[in-house]
Amino acid sequence: MEKEAILNSYKFFLKTCNFDIQILIQSKKEDLSKHIQNIKSYTQKEKSKIVKKYSEQYNEFIQEKNNKNKAASKNIFLIIKNNHLKNNNQEEESIVQELNEKYLKIKDGLIRCGNIVTEISKKESINIIFSFLNSKKFFSKKEEKK
Numbered sequence: 001m002e003k004e005a006i007l008n009s010y011k012f013f014l015k016t017c018n019f020d021i022q023i024l025i026q027s028k029k030e031d032l033s034k035h036i037q038n039i040k041s042y043t044q045k046e047k048s049k050i051v052k053k054y055s056e057q058y059n060e061f062i063q064e065k066n067n068k069n070k071a072a073s074k075n076i077f078l079i080i081k082n083n084h085l086k087n088n089n090q091e092e093e094s095i096v097q098e099l100n101e102k103y104l105k106i107k108d109g110l111i112r113c114g115n116i117v118t119e120i121s122k123k124e125s126i127n128i129i130f131s132f133l134n135s136k137k138f139f140s141k142k143e144e145k146k
Contacts, residue, residue, distance in 0.1 A: 006113050013109030019102055020081040024132060027074050032066040077120075077128060078106055 036059060043055040065071050080102045082095060107117045120128070 009109070009113040013106075013113060016105065016109060017102075021106065022079040022081070024077040024079060024128070025074060026077070026128070026132065027072050029069060030071040030073050032062055032071050036062055036066065075128075077125075080106070 039055060039059045039062065043052055043059065046052045046055060062071075080099055082099060103119075110117050
């Protein structure tokens with residue numbers, strides 16, 4: 001039921017977004033060595049045999065994922081398109097207000113789906129877009145060499 005509620009919230013969110021958005025997903029391989037060390041130190045201090053057993057099993061699972069290089073984190077960014085060019089009739093203030101309204105609509109919709117929504121700074125957004133575009137160039141150059 002919970003899964004269905006989340007999916008329905010997401011459908012509702014998409015239906016209410018009557019404007020253009022772009023979804024940017026960044027995946028990054030993670031090294032879990034530090035996490036594995038923390039589990040080992042916790043397990044060594046644990047007195048309960050049952051908790052110790054489950055901790056060891058969990059640690060083995062995490063080590064396997066780390067060895068196969070399958071651990072990854074994902075950041076998902078939504079880019080809101082401004083449909084209006086700044087001109088004499090429309091001041092920058094009204095454009096910013098329109099974008100803020102879209103942002104609040106998206107934020108509310110995604111929070112209802114159970115997501116954590118954070119706003120990033122202008123500098124962070126430039127770095128994210130730059131790294132995304134450069135990774136595309138990197139991968140296309142690799143393909144050309146093959």
